[in-house]
Amino acid sequence: MMALALIACNDEEKDQAVNEVKKKELPPLEKEYGFVLNDFKVLRDTIKSGDSFGYIMDKNGVDHGKVYEISQKVKDTFNPARIVAGKKYMILKAKDSAQTPKYFIYENNKIDYTVVALGDSIYAEKRKRPVTVKRREISGVVTSSLSEAMQDQGLSNLLVYELSNIYQWSIDFFKLQKGDQFKMVYHEKYIEDTIFAGIEKVDAAVFKHSDKPFYAFNYLSDSISGKPSFYDDEAKALQSFFLKAPLNYSRISSRFTRRRFHPVQKRWKAHLGTDYAAPHGTPIVSTANGTVIASSYTSGNGNYVKVKHNGKYTTQYLHMTKRAVRTGQVVKQGDVIGYVGSTGLATGPHVCYRFWVNGRQVDPYRQNLPSAKHIEEDLKDEYFAYIKPLKKELDQIPYKNI
The missing domain is CATH 3.10.450.350 (Nuclear Transport Factor 2; Chain: A,)
Structure with a gap:
């Protein structure tokens, strides 16, 4: 009996050893x-x-x-x-x-x-591919630019565009100051838990510019459209009827003026637009909802697009390398209508942004432009209840300092 038991034991050990060898020989499943x-x-x-x-x-x-x-x-x-x-x-x-x-x-x-x-x-x-969403909190401070503030923390530059999109109606991102601070609560997408795949959404943010905090809360106020918008801590819409600029992160190279020395024609003449210098191919967006009334080319304007927003306001975008819309097309605020170039009378890549009020060209920065719709009075209690925990969460995140 003892001998039989020993034989059985040895057979089991042998089978186990064979199985282990087989496992080692098989490559892992990919x-x-x-x-x-x-x-x-x-x-x-x-x-x-x-x-x-x-x-x-x-x-x-x-x-x-x-x-x-x-x-x-x-x-x-x-x-x-x-x-x-x-x-x-x-x-x-x-x-x-x-x-x-x-x-x-x-x-x-x-x-x-x-x-x-x-x-x-x-x-x-x-x-x-399977996607997981992770909620994050961040805090940052501007030293030289918003992009560098993100890079210093190893964060995606997509957050720069998220902030600029949220605050483009209330903060002039061409005039950010050293020491401006921001905090965000947002969601990131990851493929198979490891590969970063973009920003899912921003729940809330606060941007302290010139020591003034600008709060923003993502809230669905219009159940019919199903599209949320950003509102501040007083239930006012952050969105304005017009964007402050037709593109993100460039620099103003020439402002609206009645007298400017033209760099190509070499003579003094009026410059009835605002020039935004930006890299070749940078997307240009419509600054408000409207209908494209011209998408064409002239020797002076180069490739250009003109958008009529209503009976009062019209905008035009010049010197594009490529137009992305056709005449008669309806566009929404933020839609890409073309790309920065240097066609026509231009010395370098930029977009000349022109603005008409009742058929007269004006400086958009001197206009008292209409604002978007705020939260209705009878919905404010519901809105304030919704943002209360988000505002508390934002306030508890410590600001970063230089």
């Missing part, structure tokens, strides 16, 4: 895009300028007839003609001698991707 990559031969690449879906398929062994069949069957979900240079893609091939492509995976962005099945059953499916 999963991505909903596939076990170990089951395929994996090709990763990036769409290059001039690449087409057909070219990529052809060089990976898919014949023209099959490419045409795939394109026809998936065009409602995935348009092969619209693949964009710089986007990543992956091809999963069978682990056989022919290495037949089975799936084409196209990254639309960090989160969204499209799977195209290339086998007998052809289909395309839009999918999303």
Whole structure:
């Protein structure tokens, strides 16, 4: 009996040792895009300028007839003609001698991707990578610029744009001062808990500019539109009818004046606009809702767009490298209408912003422009109850100092 027990014990130890060896020999499972990559031969690449879906398929062994069949069957979900240079893609091939492509995976962005099945059953499916959202609190101080304040703390520059979008109607970001302070409560998106994928939303912020605190709370006051807006601690809307500038983070290189020496024509003349110098290709946005009444080119203005906002106000944007809207198109405040360039009579990349009131060109900085709608009186109690814990949270975050 003792001998039999010893034999059984030795057999168990032997099986355990064999299993451990097998485990060590097997590579760890690698999963991505909903596939076990170990089951395929994996090709990763990036769409290059001039690449087409057909070219990529052809060089990976898919014949023209099959490419045409795939394109026809998936065009409602995935348009092969619209693949964009710089986007990543992956091809999963069978682990056989022919290495037949089975799936084409196209990254639309960090989160969204499209799977195209290339086998007998052809289909395309839009999918999303798993995203988690983390709530964060930050505090910062301006030393030389808002961008540097973010970089000093290892924070994303996307927060610069979030703050500028929130406060663009109430704070002139061209006049920030050293020592200005800010605090934010916001949500970040992460892919698979590790890869930063952008800002989900900002709950609340306070920006102390020239020792005056400007509070901002994200609140849904219009259930019909379903779009929240930012309001201050007195239930007043931060949004104004017009943005302070048609682009983010540039510098004013020339203001509205009745007399300026023109750098190209070399003579004194009126400059009935405000010039914003910015890098080539910087997006230019409409400063208010309206309809595009001109999207054209002249030798003086270069590529330009003109927007009529109502019977009283009209704006114009000059010297674009490229226009992004057409005549007759309806645009909303903040929509991109073109990109900074130096077309027409311009010595460098900038946008000349022109402003009309009742058909007369004026300096927008000298106008008493209308404001957006504030919280209705009968809704204020509900609003104040909503922001109370957020304001308390903001106030408890210590300000950073220089």
